[in-house]
Amino acid sequence: xxxxxxxxxxxxxxxxxxxxxxxxxxxxxxxxxxxxxxxxxxxxxxxxxxxxxxxxxxxxxxxxxxxxxxxxxxxxxxxxxxxxxxxxxxxxxxxxxxxxxxxxxxxxxxxxxxxxxxxxxxxxxxxxxxxxxxxxxxxxxxxxxxxxxxxxxxxxxxxxxxxxxxxxxxxxxxxxxxxxxxxxxxxxxxxxxxxxxxxxxxxxxxxxxxxxxxxxxxxxxxxxxxxxxxxxxxxxxxxxxxxxxxxxxxxxxxxxxxxxxxxxxxxxxxxxxxxxxxxxxxxxxxxxxxxxxxxxxxxxxxxxxxxxxxxxxxxxxxxxxxxxxxxxxxxxxxxxxxxxxxxxxxxxxxxxxxxxxxxxxxxxxxxxxxxxxxxxxxxxxxxxxxxxxxxxxxxxxxxxxxxxxxxxxxxxxxxxxxxxxxxxxxxxxxxxxxxxxxxxxxxxxxxxxxxxxxxxxxxxxxxxxxxxxxxxxxxxxxxxxxxxxx
Numbered sequence: 001x002x003x004x005x006x007x008x009x010x011x012x013x014x015x016x017x018x019x020x021x022x023x024x025x026x027x028x029x030x031x032x033x034x035x036x037x038x039x040x041x042x043x044x045x046x047x048x049x050x051x052x053x054x055x056x057x058x059x060x061x062x063x064x065x066x067x068x069x070x071x072x073x074x075x076x077x078x079x080x081x082x083x084x085x086x087x088x089x090x091x092x093x094x095x096x097x098x099x100x101x102x103x104x105x106x107x108x109x110x111x112x113x114x115x116x117x118x119x120x121x122x123x124x125x126x127x128x129x130x131x132x133x134x135x136x137x138x139x140x141x142x143x144x145x146x147x148x149x150x151x152x153x154x155x156x157x158x159x160x161x162x163x164x165x166x167x168x169x170x171x172x173x174x175x176x177x178x179x180x181x182x183x184x185x186x187x188x189x190x191x192x193x194x195x196x197x198x199x200x201x202x203x204x205x206x207x208x209x210x211x212x213x214x215x216x217x218x219x220x221x222x223x224x225x226x227x228x229x230x231x232x233x234x235x236x237x238x239x240x241x242x243x244x245x246x247x248x249x250x251x252x253x254x255x256x257x258x259x260x261x262x263x264x265x266x267x268x269x270x271x272x273x274x275x276x277x278x279x280x281x282x283x284x285x286x287x288x289x290x291x292x293x294x295x296x297x298x299x300x301x302x303x304x305x306x307x308x309x310x311x312x313x314x315x316x317x318x319x320x321x322x323x324x325x326x327x328x329x330x331x332x333x334x335x336x337x338x339x340x341x342x343x344x345x346x347x348x349x350x351x352x353x354x355x356x357x358x359x360x361x362x363x364x365x366x367x368x369x370x371x372x373x374x375x376x377x378x379x380x381x382x383x384x385x386x387x388x389x390x391x392x393x394x395x396x397x398x399x400x401x402x403x404x405x406x407x408x409x410x411x412x413x414x415x416x417x418x419x420x421x422x423x424x425x426x427x428x429x430x431x432x433x434x435x436x437x438x439x440x441x442x443x444x445x446x447x448x449x450x451x452x453x454x455x456x457x458x459x460x461x462x463x464x465x466x467x468x469x470x471x472x473x474x475x476x477x478x479x480x481x482x483x484x485x486x
Contacts, residue, residue, distance in 0.1 A: 004202040004240065006233045007210060008162035009123075012175055014185040015130060015193040016061045016152040022129040023052030023095060023280075028151050031133055032191050036145035044129075044150030046091030051279050054079075058127065058152035059102070061184040063285065063293045065154060066103025066125040068178050068300060073290050077102055077283035079127075083273040087144050088132035096155075098274045101126030102285070108178070109302060110170040120171050121159030128153050133192070148192075154184075160199075160210070165230035169222045172196050176222075177301055181326045189220045196225050200232045202240060211236075212246040216253055216260060228253040232260050304329055312342035321350060331364050331371050338375035341382075348374060352392060356399045368402035369395070377405035384418045385409070387466050418465040423456075424472050426464065430455050431476060442481050449473070 018028060024043035043050040066073055080098040106122030132149035136142045156175060162168050176194060179185040187194055201213035214236070216228045236246050251260040299307065301323050308319035322332050332349055336342045353374070357367060377395060380386045386394065386409065397408045409415055417423060430452060431438050441448040456469050 003205060004233075004237050005205050006163050006229075007160045007201050007203060007213075008164075008168055008229060009160035009199045010158045010162065010168060010171060011197045011199070011215075012156045012158075012172065013130075013195045013197070014065075014154045014156070014179055015148075016058050016154055016184050017186065018055055018057045018061065018152050020055060020057075021150040022055050022058055022127070022152040024150060026150065029147055030191070031145065031148040031151075034147055036143070037147060039147045040149070044090075045146060046089075052095060052277075054280060054283060055152055059283065059285070060293060061152070061182075062102050062125065062127045062154050063290065064182050064297060065156070065179065065184060066106065067290070067294050068182055068297060069103065069106040069108055069122045069125060069156070069175075071103030071106030071122060071125055073103055073285060074100055075285050075287075076100060077127075077285065079277040079280045079283070080274045081277050082128075084271070086131070086134075087142065088134050088146075088149065090132070090146060090149060094128060094131065095277055095280070096128035097126035108171070108174055110167065110174050112166060112170055118161075118167065120161045120167075123157045123159050125154065125156050128155060162198075165226035165228075165233070168198055168229045169226035172222050172225050174301075177324070181298055181300055183326075189222075192218075192220065195220065196222070198225060198229050198232075200229055200236070201246070202233065202236045211240075212248045214246065214248065214260075215250045217250050217263060219253055224253050224255060227258060228260060231258065235260065298326065312336065312346075314343065314346055318346050318350065322346065325364075328364050335371035335374050338372050339378050341378070344378055345374065348378065348395075352395055353399075356396065360399065367399060369398050373398060373404060380405055380409065384416055384465055384467075386414065386416050387462070390414050390416065390462055414463065416465050417460055417463045418468060420468060420472065423460075423464055423468050424476070426460060427452075427456055427469070427473050427476050430459065431480065438477075438480060441477065442484055449477070452477075 020027060021044055024041050026039050026041050026044055029039045043052060063073065077097065078100040079095055082094045082096045082098070083092070084094070085092040101124045103125035104123065106125065107119050108122060109117055109119050111117050130148050130151040130153040132144050132146040134142050134144055158171065162171055176187045179194070180187045185194060189195070196219045197215055197217055198219075199213045199215045201211040203209060203211045214232060216232060219225050219228060232251070239246055249265050250263045252263050253260055304323040305316070305319045308314045308322060309316060312319075314322070323329050328349075332345065335345050335349070339345055353364075353367075353369065357364065360367070374395075377386075377391055377398070381388060381391050394405050394408050394414065397403065398405060401408070434452075434455070437448050437451065441452075452473060453466075453469060456473070457464055457466070
């Protein structure tokens with residue numbers, strides 16, 4: 001493999017979360033759960049004489065994505081007919097964009113596991129319609145569901161700047177994250193609303209000409225993307241080392257066998273016989289619309305991470321985890337607005353809330369703990385009303401009951417004891433009741449100090465202020481040492 005340089009470009013297809021389809025008024029439904037062929041009409045079924053109409057919301061979503069990916073927006077857009085026939089394309093052509101897509105010449109930055117940052121170019125972002133879904137029967141024949149046919153689809157085509165399966169996976173994850181941040185795609189690859197297709201070729205190190213490429217079709221996980229690309233790189237290298245020639249073709253990925261397999265010869269652009277869609281006028285995108293959409297973009301992941309590092313003083317790891325999902329980031333920011341110590345909030349979210357969410361299989365939007373609720377709990381800790389261990393128990397109750405921290409503390413009598421005289425009296429009682437342990441401690445067995453603390457906390461039912469316990473215990477043990485020496 002050291003003799004070859006892998007060259008990978010990725011086509012990523014993302015269904016847009018509009019209410020209706022790209023060129024008709026049919027409702028967009030869940031293509032996995034909905035009854036087959038219940039969200040169809042003469043337009044998306046390709047009936048003769050039916051005329052398409054462009055979905056404005058789909059264009060707005062496409063514009064959001066193109067701007068977020070730093071693309072140049074094309075004000076003059078043309079839809080084209082991409083001619084090919086499969087049973088899942090009832091018109092025998094797909095309405096897509098070719099020469100004049102909505103966005104070109106963009107880029108996105110990725111971070112690899114080594115910490116290395118790399119910029120990947122975005123060649124084009126274009127709009128099209130999705131195809132139907134085929135189900136192949138074991139006994140022969142196929143069933144077709146046209147619910148998905150005509151759903152707005154965005155294709156994002158990278159430059160061939162990717163050189164490994166790991167880079168391919170990092171790129172795919174980053175694009176998915178951005179799409180989810182923008183609210184245009186759920187990122188659910190298992191349902192097929194996001195599909196990734198890498199084009200992979202090898203060339204001898206030091207050369208510039210591209211080798212023959214293969215395309216892996218419709219990968220439904222980023223692990224499949226990384227593993228499939230790595231396998232295909234090794235397969236092509238073996239062919240070239242043996243003096244053979246790589247065949248340009250479309251290949252599939254076998255998830256169980258972890259290998260690629262041939263599906264069909266790879267089409268070129270001319271095979272699709274593109275020509276302007278005669279039933280749709282050119283689409284003009286005004287400067288005013290571009291400015292409006294740009295102003296409505298959310299703070300994207302990279303900017304949010306930089307914000308957390310600069311304004312909250314978080315570590316890069318913590319910032320990246322919090323910024324991974326927009327919903328988590330928004331929850332964290334609201335909590336930080338109500339409690340001044342962002343690092344403490346971060347620790348409680350990452351170490352305690354995430355654990356509870358995993359245990360109860362809930363998302364941050366489903367759980368009953370609110371950002372202001374966590375802020376209230378942490379303020380009780382800061383005010384020495386609760387210690388950390390008791391606060392964790394209170395948080396668990398908040399998670400299951402939805403009650404506030406103050407209500408739980410009051411109902412269960414969990415408020416921390418911070419009265420110095422009361423704690424001093426409790427320590428004196430424990431020491432008086434355990435003279436042998438006190439003598440052993442004074443004779444050098446200092447590990448007994450932890451035992452004393454445990455007895456004090458147990459007797460106080462965990463309510464004694466741990467900081468005061470340690471301070472006052474040190475004082476009383478020192479006094480007993482002086483008394484013993486006298």
